[in-house]
Amino acid sequence: xxxxxxxxxFSGHMLDLDEDEDLxxxxxxxxxxxxxxxxxxxxxxxxxxxxxxxEQQDADAQDIFITVDNPESHVTAIETxxxxxxxxxxxxxxxxxxEYDVRRRYQDFLWLRSKLEENHPxxxxxxxxxxxxxxxxxxxxxxxxxxxxxxxxxxxLNKISVHPILSNSQHFKVFLTAQELLSHKKQGPGFLxxxxxxxRAVANSVRGLRSRPEEFTVMQDYVEDFSSKICSxxxxxxRIIKEQREYFDELxxxxxxxxxxxxxxxxxxxxxxxxxxxxxxxxxxxEEQIQHxxxxxxxxxxxxxxxxxxxxxxxxxxxxxxxxxxxxxxxxASRRAHQEALQDEVDGLADxxxxxxxxxxxxxxxxxxxxxxxxxxxxxxxxEKNVDCYEQCLAVWESFLLSQRVEPGEQxxxxxxx
Amino acid sequence: MAEDGRDESLATxxxxxxxxxDGNNSLNNSLNNTMVEEGSxxxxxxxxxxxxxxxxxxxxxxxxxETFTVYLVETxxxxxxxxxxxxxxxxxxxxxxxxxxxxxxxxxxxPYIVVPPLPEKRAEFVWHKLSADNMDxxxxxxxxxxxxxxxxxxxxxPVLSNDKILHHFLTEEHGWKEVxxxxxxxxxxxxxxxxxxxxxxxxxxxxxxxxxxxxxxxxQSHTSQLLRARARVxxxxxxxxxxxxxxxxxxxxxxxxxREMGDGLQxxxxxxxxYAASIDDILEEEEHxxxxxxxxxxxxxxxxxxxxxxxxxxxELEMASQDLISKKQQQEELAxxxxxxxxxxxxxxxLFGQEAPEQREARLKLxxxxxxxxxxxxxxxxxxxxxxxxxAWVDMQRFKEQKDKDLREALINYAVxxxxxxxxxxxxxxxxxxxxxxx
Numbered sequence: 054x055x056x057x058x059x060x061x062x063f064s065g066h067m068l069d070l071d072e073d074e075d076l077x078x079x080x081x082x083x084x085x086x087x088x089x090x091x092x093x094x095x096x097x098x099x100x101x102x103x104x105x106x107x108e109q110q111d112a113d114a115q116d117i118f119i120t121v122d123n124p125e126s127h128v129t130a131i132e133t134x135x136x137x138x139x140x141x142x143x144x145x146x147x148x149x150x151x152e153y154d155v156r157r158r159y160q161d162f163l164w165l166r167s168k169l170e171e172n173h174p175x176x177x178x179x180x181x182x183x184x185x186x187x188x189x190x191x192x193x194x195x196x197x198x199x200x201x202x203x204x205x206x207x208x209x210l211n212k213i214s215v216h217p218i219l220s221n222s223q224h225f226k227v228f229l230t231a232q233e234l235l236s237h238k239k240q241g242p243g244f245l246x247x248x249x250x251x252x253r254a255v256a257n258s259v260r261g262l263r264s265r266p267e268e269f270t271v272m273q274d275y276v277e278d279f280s281s282k283i284c285s286x287x288x289x290x291x292r293i294i295k296e297q298r299e300y301f302d303e304l305x306x307x308x309x310x311x312x313x314x315x316x317x318x319x320x321x322x323x324x325x326x327x328x329x330x331x332x333x334x335x336x337x338x339x340e341e342q343i344q345h346x347x348x349x350x351x352x353x354x355x356x357x358x359x360x361x362x363x364x365x366x367x368x369x370x371x372x373x374x375x376x377x378x379x380x381x382x383x384x385x386a387s388r389r390a391h392q393e394a395l396q397d398e399v400d401g402l403a404d405x406x407x408x409x410x411x412x413x414x415x416x417x418x419x420x421x422x423x424x425x426x427x428x429x430x431x432x433x434x435x436x437e438k439n440v441d442c443y444e445q446c447l448a449v450w451e452s453f454l455l456s457q458r459v460e461p462g463e464q465x466x467x468x469x470x471x
Numbered sequence: 472m473a474e475d476g477r478d479e480s481l482a483t484x485x486x487x488x489x490x491x492x493d494g495n496n497s498l499n500n501s502l503n504n505t506m507v508e509e510g511s512x513x514x515x516x517x518x519x520x521x522x523x524x525x526x527x528x529x530x531x532x533x534x535x536x537e538t539f540t541v542y543l544v545e546t547x548x549x550x551x552x553x554x555x556x557x558x559x560x561x562x563x564x565x566x567x568x569x570x571x572x573x574x575x576x577x578x579x580x581x582p583y584i585v586v587p588p589l590p591e592k593r594a595e596f597v598w599h600k601l602s603a604d605n606m607d608x609x610x611x612x613x614x615x616x617x618x619x620x621x622x623x624x625x626x627x628x629p630v631l632s633n634d635k636i637l638h639h640f641l642t643e644e645h646g647w648k649e650v651x652x653x654x655x656x657x658x659x660x661x662x663x664x665x666x667x668x669x670x671x672x673x674x675x676x677x678x679x680x681x682x683x684x685x686x687x688x689x690x691q692s693h694t695s696q697l698l699r700a701r702a703r704v705x706x707x708x709x710x711x712x713x714x715x716x717x718x719x720x721x722x723x724x725x726x727x728x729x730r731e732m733g734d735g736l737q738x739x740x741x742x743x744x745x746y747a748a749s750i751d752d753i754l755e756e757e758e759h760x761x762x763x764x765x766x767x768x769x770x771x772x773x774x775x776x777x778x779x780x781x782x783x784x785x786x787e788l789e790m791a792s793q794d795l796i797s798k799k800q801q802q803e804e805l806a807x808x809x810x811x812x813x814x815x816x817x818x819x820x821x822l823f824g825q826e827a828p829e830q831r832e833a834r835l836k837l838x839x840x841x842x843x844x845x846x847x848x849x850x851x852x853x854x855x856x857x858x859x860x861x862x863a864w865v866d867m868q869r870f871k872e873q874k875d876k877d878l879r880e881a882l883i884n885y886a887v888x889x890x891x892x893x894x895x896x897x898x899x900x901x902x903x904x905x906x907x908x909x910x
Contacts, residue, residue, distance in 0.1 A: 282728065286721050
């Protein structure tokens with residue numbers, strides 16, 4: 054595959070024109086997959102989200118199931134990148150077959166998402182995992198990074214697939230089914246026309262909105278507040294992981310001090326070794342807690358941090374649509390000539406405003422429910438995991454106590470040191 | 472102060488080697504230490520506690536103003552308590568330095584006893600929230616407990632509990648220091664140089680003592696490593712819990728902008744605050760565990776001191792024996808005229824002629840006296856060494872049993888603390904889970 058420039062996202066997410074996002078630096082490693090694809094069963098995929106009761110019914114009625122797995126390094130003359138397997142099972146009529154199996158790279162996902170946003174500017178399209186790794190991870194494309202990205206891509210497609218409007222998108226279908234995406238990518242409005250739209254949008258925003266409907270102002274305020282809150286929660290969670298890691302490191306050094314001491318003791322050796330193994334078990338649990346946080350809570354929070362950017366963009370686009378209408382409407386009022394043509398245009402824009410607003414309103418409550426459900430389940434899972442870890446630790450300490458209560462009689466009869 | 476229940480007479484503490492009554496008793500009871508001693512230690516007749524601590528201002532030895540802490544030592548006759556009377560306790564104030572003086576006295580006076588240690592002079596193994604300041608109220612409180620523990624240990628020891636100076640310490644507030652100094656114990660203290668020299672040059676120390684000395688090194692090293700690691704773990708655990716407090720703040724703010732999620736978030740936040748606050752009590756309790764371990768860290772030092780004393784007595788015995796042998800050799804040479812060893816006198820005799828018979832007689836007579844003295848010395852040193860070995864071995868066994876019992880209890884207590892911490896954690900997170908369910 055030669056380098057392909059991806060059309061710029063006119064809402065402000067200017068994509069880089071180079072291939073950074075999925076270039077690999079591997080020279081030796083060829084396969085990164087652990088071999089086993091994600092489980093394909095409907096219930097396990099649905100469990101990815103732990104949908105609420107109302108949505109559970111939708112899930113049972115779900116007619117399309119998508120998995121993203123099997124990342125593999127793909128080498129060409131010019132570049133190296135990762136390809137993911139996208140497997141689809143569906144009973145939908147508009148699909149010619151009931152099963153599809155295609156390979157896609159990160160760029161392809163970017164393309165799909167930009168197309169969806171393009172065609173539905175005021176719908177809330179779930180965000181993709183980021184292009185670069187921010188926090189200075191030394192190996193940008195190590196196994197953890199690939200796996201985290203794969204899971205996020207999986208979630209992305211599934212979010213789209215349960216969206217009443219977006220899942221019917223032609224681009225979505227093409228993405229899931231076409232063996233070769235390149236030809237489809239070349240279609241659609243070109244780069245230049247997209248630039249034109251951006252310029253118009255900027256111009257309109259400069260003029261400013263006459264009157265934004267109250268409900269959208271409320272929405273805007275919420276988005277601002279939510280953005281800062283979710284970022285804080287994300288930061289706190291990262292901090293907890295950091296502290297937990299340092300605690301775990303110290304625990305690993307602590308337990309051997311008991312075992313080493315036990316070596317020079319006789320009667321005390323048993324209880325000392327008992328404590329050593331309890332502490333070791335607790336350190337294991339601590340490690341599991343860290344892992345769970347990293348795999349469940351952090352990705353969920355992170356996605357909603359990214360969501361806030363999407364929401365802001367959606368609000369901006371809605372404003373632009375309204376601004377455009379208002380601009381043309383004013384022009385209509387002041388100009389005498391070309392009135393009929395202008396009138397048609399203004400009517401069209403008015404309809405567009407109405408449709409966009411309606412779409413956004415509908416999607417807004419949908420998004421809010423989704424957010425609540427996703428974060429609720431992530432927090433629940435975290436709380437359950439913490440309870441579980443504490444229970445494991447409790448069990449080992451209690452069994453240690455039990456062992457000590459039983460032994461005294463036997464210890465007294467043990468041989469003397471001298 | 473009631474004296475019933477104690478059979479042996481109060482031995483004077485100036486000559487520990489001749490406290491026949493004491494020595495025999497502990498020797499006879501070597502196998503049943505704990506059982507018999509219950510009846511005959513000070514603790515059985517007297518209730519002792521270190522009730523309070525207070526700050527004082529005064530002048531120190533350099534006549535400069537200083538602030539220090541004094542501790543209230545209270546005593547009450549046990550029989551009065553048993554009879555149901557509740558007399559006011561006798562009490563006096565003591566500084567930490569006076570406790571130190573008492574202990575130093577006991578160390579010198581009873582060199583075959585593993586003398587209980589004092590609580591640390593300065594706070595060590597401190598983790599970030601713990602203060603290293605000697606005036607810090609938590610430190611003072613823990614020291615008070617440690618000093619009481621010291622007195623209880625000493626007063627329940629079969630040998631130490633009979634010490635007169637100890638009794639004075641507990642009952643005579645003023646003039647006690649002078650009484651201690653008058654015993655002249657400081658003069659009897661072994662010089663460090665002598666002790667060190669003995670360690671290197673002794674030839675036949677008792678193997679058991681050498682093993683015990685090695686064990687004391689191990690005990691010291693292991694307990695200090697453990698304490699250091701534990702302090703670091705406590706520090707980190709503190710961090711983990713406290714960071715969760717931030718959830719409390721953020722959830723509360725977030726709940727203000729949510730409708731359906733608001734209540735669940737808000738109450739979850741409260742539980743996170745409670746979780747963060749719970750670590751303070753947990754770690755404070757753990758400090759008691761650390762103090763129990765610290766006692767044995769310092770006990771290791773006392774154990775080593777007893778072993779070193781053995782090395783010293785053995786060394787002195789060896790020196791005395793060696794001296795006696797060489798004098799006897801000299802005597803033999805003089806008597807027979809055969810020179811076996813090189814001596815300057817011998818050489819000059821060869822060069823300048825033998826000495827006069829009267830001189831020889833004088834020398835022989837002197838040697839005889841010296842040899843007689845030497846034999847006495849060897850006898851004394853032998854007794855000293857053997858007595859030390861016997862008594863020390865008995866006390867080291869007593870110490871070993873006490874150590875095993877105490878440390879096992881400490882480990883069990885630690886497990887109990889961990890269990891309590893786990894249960895609290897389970898409760899907190901279960902509560903949080905209930906709140907999340909309401910989201």
